[in-house]
Amino acid sequence: MSNNWIEVGTINDIPAMGSRVIESEEGAIALFRNSEDKVFALRNKCPHKGGPLSDGLVAGRQVTCPLHSWTLELESGEAVAPDKGCARVFPVKVENQQVFLDFSSSIQE
Numbered sequence: 001m002s003n004n005w006i007e008v009g010t011i012n013d014i015p016a017m018g019s020r021v022i023e024s025e026e027g028a029i030a031l032f033r034n035s036e037d038k039v040f041a042l043r044n045k046c047p048h049k050g051g052p053l054s055d056g057l058v059a060g061r062q063v064t065c066p067l068h069s070w071t072l073e074l075e076s077g078e079a080v081a082p083d084k085g086c087a088r089v090f091p092v093k094v095e096n097q098q099v100f101l102d103f104s105s106s107i108q109e
């Protein structure tokens with residue numbers, strides 16, 4: 001499947017160890033940047049009760065939801081056990097500091 005990449009700004013638009021929210025037809029998407037400057041894109045809605053993941057704490061390759069502290073894997077959107085659930089993940093890539101997102105497909109529904 002080919003990706004439909006859309007440029008959504010530069011990596012420097014995303015605070016390190018933080019996030020930036022993009023509105024899309026698919027709903028709000030949170031772009032996260034971790035301490036290694038790796039970028040991840042997740043639907044900005046916790047699979048538990050819809051908490052804003054963009055307000056969560058980024059550590060390594062995980063984010064902790066600000067509402068009830070579920071921890072999700074940024075790469076897969078999966079909740080870390082014992083919690084169960086998954087946030088939708090969008091393909092994202094960084095090239096020459098530019099961040100590209102594919103809104104049309106998701107890694108997981």
Ligand code: FES
Nearest residue numbers: 046048049051065
């Ligand atoms: S809404 Fe995220 S942990 Fe409850």
